[in-house]
Amino acid sequence: MSAELRRLIREMSVANRLWGAPRIQAELAKLGVEVALSTVQKYMVRRPATRPETGPSWRVFLRNHLRRTVAVDFMTVATANFRVIHVFVVLSLSRRKILHVNVTGHPTAAWTAQQVVEAFPWGDVPDYLQRDRDGIYGELFKQQVKALGIEELISAPRSPWQNGYVERVIGTIRRECLDHMIVFGENHLREVLKEYVSYYNTSRTHLSLDGDCPEHREPQTEGRVYAVPWLGGLHHTYRRKVG
Numbered sequence: 456m457s458a459e460l461r462r463l464i465r466e467m468s469v470a471n472r473l474w475g476a477p478r479i480q481a482e483l484a485k486l487g488v489e490v491a492l493s494t495v496q497k498y499m500v501r502r503p504a505t506r507p508e509t510g511p512s513w514r515v516f517l518r519n520h521l522r523r524t525v526a527v528d529f530m531t532v533a534t535a536n537f538r539v540i541h542v543f544v545v546l547s548l549s550r551r552k553i554l555h556v557n558v559t560g561h562p563t564a565a566w567t568a569q570q571v572v573e574a575f576p577w578g579d580v581p582d583y584l585q586r587d588r589d590g591i592y593g594e595l596f597k598q599q600v601k602a603l604g605i606e607e608l609i610s611a612p613r614s615p616w617q618n619g620y621v622e623r624v625i626g627t628i629r630r631e632c633l634d635h636m637i638v639f640g641e642n643h644l645r646e647v648l649k650e651y652v653s654y655y656n657t658s659r660t661h662l663s664l665d666g667d668c669p670e671h672r673e674p675q676t677e678g679r680v681y682a683v684p685w686l687g688g689l690h691h692t693y694r695r696k697v698g
Contacts, residue, residue, distance in 0.1 A: 481666035487676025552669035564593030
């Protein structure tokens, strides 16, 4: 192994302290560098191990309909002055792409119904919408979803694992973004999430996508490697510059 590759592995692990060896391996693959996972683990800078995520497997129905299913859910974020802001997330299950995110201090059924409309601006609506039994999904929300020709898949009571794809994404947003930010208000949170979603969809590699991104990212094999920072350097995309 070349000294240059060892240096790059170390630099990636230091600059992206939330990344594990699989993420670094996938990022290197996008640069045309094929390297074993064990090699990445050997040369990356050591950090305390984090607890692995676990969860039950999905229902056969969802596995068979991933391409035409979206999942929605809410998360809450506390601001610097202890105000609680609600975040609504719409996730496409086929490529784990975040289709829509918006924030509000006062979620209503009408506001939530409007978010579903905004998530599909070009009319390419899914066949199914997966959600939990939160009371915010009132009659107006149900009517809007039905008017779009979407069938609702509602989780069983006290079974958050049944909406696990979007639950996992919300956990990722917290661990990779919001846990490292001080939020000052709705506009600030909206801008932070906008940048993170752009990074997540276009640059973040996923094991479930064989090291690709929700929006396909072509590997690069020629040119000097340089880093593109996201969120003030919390994450980076690595590209190659020719010439």
